[in-house]
Structures are given as C-alpha cells and as structure tokens.
Amino acid sequence: MRIEWLNQDNMTSLASLAAAPAAVAADGVSRRSFMKAGAVAGGGLVLGFFLPGAGRLANAQQPPAKVYEPNAFLRIAPDNTVTVQVNRIEIGQGVQTSLPMLIAEELDADWSNMVGALAPAGEQYKDPIFGIQITGGSGSIAHSYIQYREIGAKARAMLIAAAAEQWKVSPEQVKTAKGTLTGPAGQTATYGAMADAAMKQPVPASVKLKDPKDFTIIGTPVKRLDAAAKSNGKQQFGIDFKAPDSKVAVVARPPVFGAKVAKFDAGKAKAIRGVIEVLQVATDRGGSGVVVVADGYWPAKMGREALVIEWDTSGVEKISSDKQLAEFKTLSRKPGTPVRKADTSKLAGAAKKISAVYEFPYLAHAPMEPLNCVVDLRADGCTVWAGTQFQTFDHGAIAATAGLKPEQVVLNTMTAGGGFGRRAVPSSDYLVEAVNIAKVWKAAGKSEPVKVVWSREDDIKGGYYRPSHVHRADIGMDAKGGIVAWDHVIVGQSIITGTPFEAVMIKDGVDSTMVEGMGEPYEVPLNLSAHAVKANVPVLWWRSVGSTHTAFVMETLIDEAAHAAKTDPVAYRKKLMGEKGKRHMAALELAVAKSGYGKKALPKGQAWGVAVHEAFGTVVAYVVVASVNKDGSPKLNRVTAGVHCNTAVNPLTIEAQIQGAALMGLGMTLPGAAITIKDGVVDQQNFGDYTVARMTDMPVIDVHIVPSNDPPTGIGEPGLPPLAPAFANALFKLTGKRLRKLPFDLSTAKA
Incomplete structure (x- = not known):
C-alpha cells in the first residue's frame, strides 16, 4: 500500500486520523522521548523511544515526556541474547531481520545473539512518520532507519557508562565489539553481564551515529533470522495459533456485498458431529451472515455447507464487470x-x-495464508491474535466493537503468510467481524475463545x-x-x-x-x-x-x-x-x-x-x-x-x-x-x-x-x-x- 502524502505542506498526522474509525485517542507524532524502565524478570536492559516526523510532519509544541511500558524495544538478557521488538508485522518481507540489523549495528552486538520478536499493538510501536502502527507504504526500514539505530546507539552508550563506572575509567576508554565491553587495562564484560548495571544509567539525550563507512552489519548480506523456522515448519503463523479451549468459526457471508440474511435453516448443520452453535452475525458493509462454531475447522466448514440460507439482496447494488467496463470507457x-x-x-x-x-x-490480494483471527472476549477485556498490518486502527476497532476501553484490549501481532495490503483495511473488516462473532457467541451463553478462519474461497470472494x-x-x-x-x-x-x-x-x-x-x-x-x-x-x-x-x-x-x-x-x-x-x-x-x-x-x-x-x-x-x-x-x-x-x-x-x-x-x-x-x-x-x-x-x-x-x-x-x-x-x-x-x-x- 502507499501513504506518501505527508510533507511540510500537509501537517495532518495519521495519528489524529487513527481515532476516527474506532474512537481511539491518539497523541500524534511530534514528540521525542526515550524510556528507561525497570528490568524484566531475569534482568536486562530495556530501551524504547519515539521519533518525531523527521521533517515530514510539522512539529507542534513538544508535549510532556511520556514513559512507555517496560520491554518496549530492546532487551539484553543475562545470556547475551538481544531481543528486538519489531514494530511491524512479518509478512515475508524480512523486517524481523532487517530492523534488528539496525539496532545490532549501532549496539555493536554479536549478530549470532540477535532475536526478532513481533510487537503487539502499542503506542510506543507507532511508525515515527505515519504516527500509527502500520506495515505499509514500503515504510518499515525507510521510516525506522534512524529510530532503530538510535535505540542501539543509546543502549550502547548506557552499557559503556556502566562499565566505565565499575572500572573507574572514562567512557572514552571503553570499547565495544560483538557484544563485549573492553577496558583500557584489559577488563572485559559481556553485554549480558553489564545489562542490569546499565539500567541504572541515565539515558543519553543524544548520540552520534556511525558513519556509513564504519558499518559492519548494515549493507552486508545477512541471512534471515526466521529462515530456519519457516523451513522446518516450526514457524507459527496466525492460522496455526489456537488459544486454550478455543472453538473454530466459519461464516457464510452474503453472495452480494452488503446483502443480508432473510432467513436460514440450521437443522442439517447442527446435526453434524462437532458443530456446537449456529448464529446470525453482522458482516462487513452493513450486511449479515451466518456463523457456524464447532470443535474444529472441518466440522465448522461442513456445517456451513449444510446451511440453507435465503438472502435478501434487494437493497444493494449488483455490479457486472462487463457493464462497468463499458460505462468506464464511455466516461473516459x-x-x-x-x-x-x-x-x-x-x-x-x-x-x-x-x-x-x-x-x-x-x-484479489490472494496471500498464501487466508485471513484468520482468534478472539478471547471477556467481561473485563478482550485479547486478540491476528496477523494485522494496521495495529492502531484494528486495536481501536476491536475496542469499539466490543464496547471496551482501548486499555482493555490486547492485540497480539502474529506472523502472516503474505498480505499485500489485504491485512491493512481502514474498516478493520475481518477483525470487526470476528469480534461480532465473539459477541453473539457470548450472548449464546458460551465463554470459550473463537478462532475465525477464512477458506481460500472466502478470501478470493471476500472483497x-x-x-x-x-x-x-x-x-x-x-x-x-x-x-x-x-x-x-x-x-x-x-x-x-x-x-x-x-x-x-x-x-x-x-x-x-x-x-x-x-x-x-x-x-x-x-x-x-x-x-x-x-x-x-x-x-x-x-x-x-x-x-x-x-x-x-x-x-x-x-x-x-x-x-x-x-x-x-x-x-x-x-x-x-x-x-x-x-x-x-x-x-x-x-x-x-x-x-x-x-x-x-x-x-x-x-x-x-x-x-x-x-x-x-x-x-x-x-x-x-x-x-x-x-x-x-x-x-x-x-x-x-x-x-x-x-x-x-x-x-x-x-x-x-x-x-x-x-x-x-x-x-x-x-x-x-x-x-x-x-x-x-x-x-x-x-x-x-x-x-x-x-x-x-x-x-x-x-x-x-x-x-x-x-x-x-x-x-x-x-x-x-x-x-x-x-x-x-x-x-x-x-x-x-x-x-x-x-x-x-x-x-x-x-x-
């Protein structure tokens, strides 16, 4: 997708737009803050910051500095593992490797210790240019190039400061290379051993980034961190995920976009072994459909095929491609x-x-992995697992649809088998539908999480x-x-x-x-x-x-x-x-x-x-x-x-x-x-x-x-x-x- 309209002549931030579809407050992007949080269990250095628009957005008066949640972007564990929270979705484009490369370069980390993890929806993970959490517009590396390098550079500075304090030397005398600190008298310490002490250091206000001529990682052909898992079948995609006790839901959607269910007979569907419930549910564009919830995908799919549905298409336009093409030619x-x-x-x-x-x-986008979503809706909150390109919009849409406050919603980003834009929908169609299913499921007296799975046919016909x-x-x-x-x-x-x-x-x-x-x-x-x-x-x-x-x-x-x-x-x-x-x-x-x-x-x-x-x-x-x-x-x-x-x-x-x-x-x-x-x-x-x-x-x-x-x-x-x-x-x-x-x-x- 492309959203490249932001410049000095257009001062509207996407952050303000993010509130529109879901009534979610957005703070904009004209800020800079850098977080130092308490060590997570096991110790470690945790850093995160939010970069302003880097010239693409006009900067208003700086709001008060905001402290983000712990474990925002970077954790250096005692065993020297460096885990980087990737503020995007991995849909095959390689950000789970390329973004950690930026941090590793400025951190002087040992690349063999780097791990990339997908961040959930969160304020701190918003794109520093767009002001919303998004994977699109080919902006992952372009927009986070300075952001992630600064995270690495500031973490390195804090490690150096901690080592200098312990060794009673000046920071200029401490050198770093491949995850190790070295002092002037031969002192050495791994990043993992120094991480807790580094947490006590003040976060530097600014750092000098490397000259490109000094790069050792950026610009080199680096094999993907997720290559092995995707090759041996261990990689978990969204469609693989199953919450404890969850049930599977498939939806019979209207054949014409926006049409509604006139009436349906669920008798044959309910007779199929494994089918638990058949319910009417709201679908995209004001339509309605019928959802079959079962113990697994196959009985849910068979139950859907057994449904007898009469559709009301009277109130929606019925397009025909040939006629539309002729009209377009005339208009041209x-x-x-x-x-x-x-x-x-x-x-x-x-x-x-x-x-x-x-x-x-x-x-059609036709990604290899069809759309899917797991929703665990409870009275006090909602947890969702989905491969989404639009975390900010989708998080807000989930909250609005569920009738919850944004802080009551957790949206976990899952690895996806392709997207090409289909997982970045301003209407949040497939996520809103999934939450609506969870609502009617709950209204029917059920409490288990529901996993909504689209078939290939659903995906091709799904608009x-x-x-x-x-x-x-x-x-x-x-x-x-x-x-x-x-x-x-x-x-x-x-x-x-x-x-x-x-x-x-x-x-x-x-x-x-x-x-x-x-x-x-x-x-x-x-x-x-x-x-x-x-x-x-x-x-x-x-x-x-x-x-x-x-x-x-x-x-x-x-x-x-x-x-x-x-x-x-x-x-x-x-x-x-x-x-x-x-x-x-x-x-x-x-x-x-x-x-x-x-x-x-x-x-x-x-x-x-x-x-x-x-x-x-x-x-x-x-x-x-x-x-x-x-x-x-x-x-x-x-x-x-x-x-x-x-x-x-x-x-x-x-x-x-x-x-x-x-x-x-x-x-x-x-x-x-x-x-x-x-x-x-x-x-x-x-x-x-x-x-x-x-x-x-x-x-x-x-x-x-x-x-x-x-x-x-x-x-x-x-x-x-x-x-x-x-x-x-x-x-x-x-x-x-x-x-x-x-x-x-x-x-x-x-x-």
Missing part, C-alpha cells in the same frame, strides 16, 4: 476532475498521433480488491518525435473515499493514489484528469497501489512514442528525463549495463523490453528478455533489475523483495488473473479460476543495486510496477501488437 471520453493541466491545442495538428484505451480488472480502471490517452508528436501534447483521462473507484484518510489524501476531488506516478519522471505536457466512480465493490490498496496501472500505461506509451520517433527506447527515455530523473537514469543505466542490452545479440525469437518506474521513493528499472511459445502464449525468459533504494540495509532482503514483486507483477499478465463480477456475485473462487504466478512462470531475475549512502527508501512494493510494461514492450517487438489491457491476450491485441 469526457474530461474528469483536473489533476494536472497542460495545453492540448497542438493535438489536432500533430504530425504523429497515438490514441489508446487501457483496461485493468479488479484484482477489498485492487479497483478496476480505464485509461484513455491521446498523444501528439512533432515530426522529430517530440511529444507536443498529451491528454489523459483515468476512470476508476477511489480506495480512499469513505476512509479516515479521505480528508488528507483526496485533494480537489481526486484520490491521489489513482493518479500517482503519472508523467514522472518525464518532461511531457501532460493534461491529466480523473473520474472517481462509486460502486458496490470493496476496494483497497494492492501491492504498489496506483502504480499497478499507471506504470503500465506510462511505460508502454513512452515506448510507443519512442517507436514512432524511430529512436531506441532507452535513449528516448533518457532524453525525456529532467532533473527529477537522476535516480531513474542511474537505475536504468545499471540495468542496461548488466543485461547486455544493445551490446549482445539475442537468439532468434527473443526480444528486449525496457521499463522504469519510481514508487515509495525507490526507482526500479527492468530490462527483460521475452519470447512467444509455440501455442502463442507469452514467455518471460530473463529479467535484469537496476534498483535505486539508497542505502541497502540487507542486500539479500532487497534481492528477495525485487524477485517476489517481479513475479507478482508477472502474475498480473497471466490469463485468468482477473476478478470478474456478474449481478453482484464474484465469479472466481480459488486458484483454479483465479490465476497467480507459480514457480513454473518464474524467469531468471538478476538484481543489481545502485550504490548509495543516502537514507534508505522503500523496497517491498517498487519492484512490481515496471515488470508488466517491460514485458509488454518486448512482446511488441516480437509481434507488432500493442497490449492495452491486463491480463495479456495476444489473440485480441491489435498491431
């Missing part, structure tokens, strides 16, 4: 709400013209899709191949309307996520407008958000303009890049150099394709090699990536993220990679009719990183957007056909 012929203005008068007399209409379908879009472009070029006019209209649903972000992220009537990336980094006279259409389909950010479609449009149109200008597509791009394109150029030149583009001949039947795009502050350029199979299907053979993400904290993580994002980007092009709807009902159910990329689709992917010591930018999402356009551009060279829609269909594409 009219100017929308202005986004970027430019003169279009030269279109009529242009020497060359390009006119194109692009189509993009709804897309919150990447919205469908139509783009219409008209480009005019002069006789020399220069672009003299570009009129562009985008039509689609807003993912921001109706959410707490609306007041900030919708500007002058335009959802900024819908148009992000348009025009950049090229100096072109782009006249851009957008239509935000309302529809009864829940939509949400999807990995790389608006760039999932804007990058495809921009990079295929620029390639088409280069062809019309009879110019090499790399040279044409570089010519159009202005001052804002320096990092784009560096990434593109690296990918070109490493791929051999323009220097080596490809085998017959293969062709090069190029694309470059910036998302979340990171530029990724792809040079791909593609071919067409004998059956006429496209084949992606090789991908060379040039990545400009500034400081590369863990090159192995970056390589993995780019490879994963590229494969997901490739998945958008495959036949069947679309959610379609008829009369309000989603057609697709499982991976048999909703295509995702598989191992057999994976090309060879080489990842190269532009060297830099600047603060790191995002990496989780930027690798996705340029893949599909680079692939399409290569296919044009092979077939002469311009691909105007996703997923690809060469049989209907026109030359």
Whole structure:
C-alpha cells in the first residue's frame, strides 16, 4: 500500500486520523522521548523511544515526556541474547531481520545473539512518520532507519557508562565489539553481564551515529533470522495459533456485498458431529451472515455447507464487470476532475498521433495464508491474535466493537503468510467481524475463545480488491518525435473515499493514489484528469497501489512514442528525463549495463523490453528478455533489475523483495488473473479460476543495486510496477501488437 502524502505542506498526522474509525485517542507524532524502565524478570536492559516526523510532519509544541511500558524495544538478557521488538508485522518481507540489523549495528552486538520478536499493538510501536502502527507504504526500514539505530546507539552508550563506572575509567576508554565491553587495562564484560548495571544509567539525550563507512552489519548480506523456522515448519503463523479451549468459526457471508440474511435453516448443520452453535452475525458493509462454531475447522466448514440460507439482496447494488467496463470507457471520453493541466491545442495538428484505451480488472490480494483471527472476549477485556498490518486502527476497532476501553484490549501481532495490503483495511473488516462473532457467541451463553478462519474461497470472494480502471490517452508528436501534447483521462473507484484518510489524501476531488506516478519522471505536457466512480465493490490498496496501472500505461506509451520517433527506447527515455530523473537514469543505466542490452545479440525469437518506474521513493528499472511459445502464449525468459533504494540495509532482503514483486507483477499478465463480477456475485473462487504466478512462470531475475549512502527508501512494493510494461514492450517487438489491457491476450491485441 502507499501513504506518501505527508510533507511540510500537509501537517495532518495519521495519528489524529487513527481515532476516527474506532474512537481511539491518539497523541500524534511530534514528540521525542526515550524510556528507561525497570528490568524484566531475569534482568536486562530495556530501551524504547519515539521519533518525531523527521521533517515530514510539522512539529507542534513538544508535549510532556511520556514513559512507555517496560520491554518496549530492546532487551539484553543475562545470556547475551538481544531481543528486538519489531514494530511491524512479518509478512515475508524480512523486517524481523532487517530492523534488528539496525539496532545490532549501532549496539555493536554479536549478530549470532540477535532475536526478532513481533510487537503487539502499542503506542510506543507507532511508525515515527505515519504516527500509527502500520506495515505499509514500503515504510518499515525507510521510516525506522534512524529510530532503530538510535535505540542501539543509546543502549550502547548506557552499557559503556556502566562499565566505565565499575572500572573507574572514562567512557572514552571503553570499547565495544560483538557484544563485549573492553577496558583500557584489559577488563572485559559481556553485554549480558553489564545489562542490569546499565539500567541504572541515565539515558543519553543524544548520540552520534556511525558513519556509513564504519558499518559492519548494515549493507552486508545477512541471512534471515526466521529462515530456519519457516523451513522446518516450526514457524507459527496466525492460522496455526489456537488459544486454550478455543472453538473454530466459519461464516457464510452474503453472495452480494452488503446483502443480508432473510432467513436460514440450521437443522442439517447442527446435526453434524462437532458443530456446537449456529448464529446470525453482522458482516462487513452493513450486511449479515451466518456463523457456524464447532470443535474444529472441518466440522465448522461442513456445517456451513449444510446451511440453507435465503438472502435478501434487494437493497444493494449488483455490479457486472462487463457493464462497468463499458460505462468506464464511455466516461473516459469526457474530461474528469483536473489533476494536472497542460495545453492540448497542438493535438489536432500533430504530425504523429497515438490514441489508446487501457483496461485493468479488479484484482484479489490472494496471500498464501487466508485471513484468520482468534478472539478471547471477556467481561473485563478482550485479547486478540491476528496477523494485522494496521495495529492502531484494528486495536481501536476491536475496542469499539466490543464496547471496551482501548486499555482493555490486547492485540497480539502474529506472523502472516503474505498480505499485500489485504491485512491493512481502514474498516478493520475481518477483525470487526470476528469480534461480532465473539459477541453473539457470548450472548449464546458460551465463554470459550473463537478462532475465525477464512477458506481460500472466502478470501478470493471476500472483497477489498485492487479497483478496476480505464485509461484513455491521446498523444501528439512533432515530426522529430517530440511529444507536443498529451491528454489523459483515468476512470476508476477511489480506495480512499469513505476512509479516515479521505480528508488528507483526496485533494480537489481526486484520490491521489489513482493518479500517482503519472508523467514522472518525464518532461511531457501532460493534461491529466480523473473520474472517481462509486460502486458496490470493496476496494483497497494492492501491492504498489496506483502504480499497478499507471506504470503500465506510462511505460508502454513512452515506448510507443519512442517507436514512432524511430529512436531506441532507452535513449528516448533518457532524453525525456529532467532533473527529477537522476535516480531513474542511474537505475536504468545499471540495468542496461548488466543485461547486455544493445551490446549482445539475442537468439532468434527473443526480444528486449525496457521499463522504469519510481514508487515509495525507490526507482526500479527492468530490462527483460521475452519470447512467444509455440501455442502463442507469452514467455518471460530473463529479467535484469537496476534498483535505486539508497542505502541497502540487507542486500539479500532487497534481492528477495525485487524477485517476489517481479513475479507478482508477472502474475498480473497471466490469463485468468482477473476478478470478474456478474449481478453482484464474484465469479472466481480459488486458484483454479483465479490465476497467480507459480514457480513454473518464474524467469531468471538478476538484481543489481545502485550504490548509495543516502537514507534508505522503500523496497517491498517498487519492484512490481515496471515488470508488466517491460514485458509488454518486448512482446511488441516480437509481434507488432500493442497490449492495452491486463491480463495479456495476444489473440485480441491489435498491431
């Protein structure tokens, strides 16, 4: 997902927005405090602090310093184990390794003693830029880079101060390396042995961080701390967790979003062995459904299949994809709400013209682990275990739904098998539903915790899709191949309307996520407008958000303009890049150099394709090699990536993220990679009719990183957007056909 709108011109903090959906007080982010708390059982050094907006948010008057709960970010145990509380969710992106790397670097810790643990929902774990606890916007490392380094540096300073006091030497005489303190006369002590004494030291007001040239951990390829557990099956994901005495719940949700139960017969369901209770429950978007609670998942699922339900769909809109697409195309012929203005008068007399209409379908997130949640609701409080990307919003929504005070709710962050944005929902849909189930379960006289499990079919049909879009472009070029006019209209649903972000992220009537990336980094006279259409389909950010479609449009149109200008597509791009394109150029030149583009001949039947795009502050350029199979299907053979993400904290993580994002980007092009709807009902159910990329689709992917010591930018999402356009551009060279829609269909594409 992307939330990159915070800057000096926009002083609204996400922390204030966090209260909106759940009536939760939020303190904002304009503060700095550093906590020294009492040692936890067994002794240890416990540190935590909250960094202000680092220039992205205006700082108001500093509120009083706040003491956070013990064991906030860092514990050094007597056995020298250093446990780092990771203020995110681990969804495969590697933060459970990369964030501890930042602390270990400044702490001078022994990496073999580092452990990463996922923090629960808590004030101290809020993103220092966004002001809410969140995993999204590719901001985990980018936003916590200084925060976590300072935690490590201040802990190191306190250990040094404790050693200096014991040894009666000056702090400058104490050295640290690999978790050991060394004095001028040969004195030594491990961090674990000195941790209790360090707790008694004052927390330094400021520390000097290392010069990048002195890094020993940051910038090195470090293997993931959770790799072994995920390889041997010991890793516990949310779907694996079971609270003591808990029961399993599955829900029959309405076939049309927002529909309600008219009546139901639970007789056959209750006759199934293991089924305990069948209850009506409130579902998302004002709808209702029927929940079956049983001793295990299988009897709950069988009980649901045995239900006889009559649905009332009379009060909700019933979308059909084909009709919607036709309406979008018609609307695209009219100017929308202005986004970027430019003169279009030269279109009529242009020497060359390009006119194109692009189509993009709804897309499901389809993480490998479907949604799940365990709720233990009691009279005096509620404990929840869930793999959530949105702890602050979800914690507040749980409290509001349960009728409890926020301090009565504990939300434990579980490792999740993927998310791609689906676990970061402003409405907290699946968590609110789970609490509603716990409430009706309790009202039925039951007290056990309930574990709500979504099936794959529930997940695919459950909504919150990447919205469908139509783009219409008209480009005019002069006789020399220069672009003299570009009129562009985008039509689609807003993912921001109706959410707490609306007041900030919708500007002058335009959802900024819908148009992000348009025009950049090229100096072109782009006249851009957008239509935000309302529809009864829940939509949400999807990995790389608006760039999932804007990058495809921009990079295929620029390639088409280069062809019309009879110019090499790399040279044409570089010519159009202005001052804002320096990092784009560096990434593109690296990918070109490493791929051999323009220097080596490809085998017959293969062709090069190029694309470059910036998302979340990171530029990724792809040079791909593609071919067409004998059956006429496209084949992606090789991908060379040039990545400009500034400081590369863990090159192995970056390589993995780019490879994963590229494969997901490739998945958008495959036949069947679309959610379609008829009369309000989603057609697709499982991976048999909703295509995702598989191992057999994976090309060879080489990842190269532009060297830099600047603060790191995002990496989780930027690798996705340029893949599909680079692939399409290569296919044009092979077939002469311009691909105007996703997923690809060469049989209907026109030359």
